Amino acid sequence: MGQVAWLKVVDVNHLGAFVDWGLSKDLFIPFAEQQHPLRPGSFTLVKIYLDNQGRPAGSTRIDHWIEDTATDLSIGQEVSLLIAEQTDLGFKAVINHQFWGLLYSNELYRRVRKGQIVTGYIQRIRDDGKIDLTLNQPGFSESKIEALAREIENTLHANSGFLALNDKSPPPEIYAAFGVSKKVFKQAVGALYKAQKITIESGGLRSTDSAPESGA
Structure with a gap:
């Protein structure tokens, strides 16, 4: 609960979409929580939350849930990254299911793909609070x-x-x-x-x- 995951859409009906999250009952994504229309067989980033009735549900409106600026993060800190999407500068990634960060293409020494989970590090926190990331472990002696x-x-x-x-x-x-x-x-x-x-x-x-x- 509260995590962001890369999940497969297994069904779409008049109520919304359903994704496979590893349990016997698929996770429901209401139409109101879909950034774009979903189709069976596709994969999407999903934020898992509790709805107003206390039931697990999913949302692909990731920007509504993930913060743009850093809180309680420090330079050099090891973090879990979920690769979200490619941009002109590199790859946006979700940090510890909570924050947006950016991996720069010109600093990547190996390929990454959307939906992949990798270990990364906080490279810098800019004046506006946005976060630059790296896959390089700091302190290379x-x-x-x-x-x-x-x-x-x-x-x-x-x-x-x-x-x-x-x-x-x-x-x-x-x-x-x-x-x-x-x-x-x-x-x-x-x-x-x-x-x-x-x-x-x-x-x-x-x-x-x-x-x-x-x-x-």
């Missing part, structure tokens, strides 16, 4: 950055000093190669660049010490 930098160096040396990835590469490609987010990859690349161990080219990274040293 310096030692882990150093370990990733070494892994990048080893990969460069194993590929004649060149790696066809850089800080402009798509997050899924970075994740497929090293299993980390683009943000973490950029930190390791930045460390290598500052140490003058690599140069950054339009097509990737090149090692500055790939040539063999001359003997004394």
Whole structure:
């Protein structure tokens, strides 16, 4: 009760719609609580509530139930996210069944889909109270950055000093190669660049010490 779930519509009649919520009796969604007309076989986000007579019911008017601004949330906090819909900037998600937040597409290192439940973190709370989200666990330690930098160096040396990835590469490609987010990859690349161990080219990274040293 009180949760938001991704549920399948199993029937629609003159009273409203019914969705499968895992119990023997399907959950009723009145027409007045439908954001858009529902059809059997489709999936929809549903807020589960008690009606005026104390009976469980559902609503797809999610904006009426979910807050736009943060209350009792802190930066870095681990939260449960239900992916709601894609926007021009990324994906809207319901945080802990209570708040709206946004995952930015350019920070996503793996695919997400509508209705999926994932673990996320509060990245920032803006001045207007709206919430930016991330799938990256905060506090990625310096030692882990150093370990990733070494892994990048080893990969460069194993590929004649060149790696066809850089800080402009798509997050899924970075994740497929090293299993980390683009943000973490950029930190390791930045460390290598500052140490003058690599140069950054339009097509990737090149090692500055790939040539063999001359003997004394």
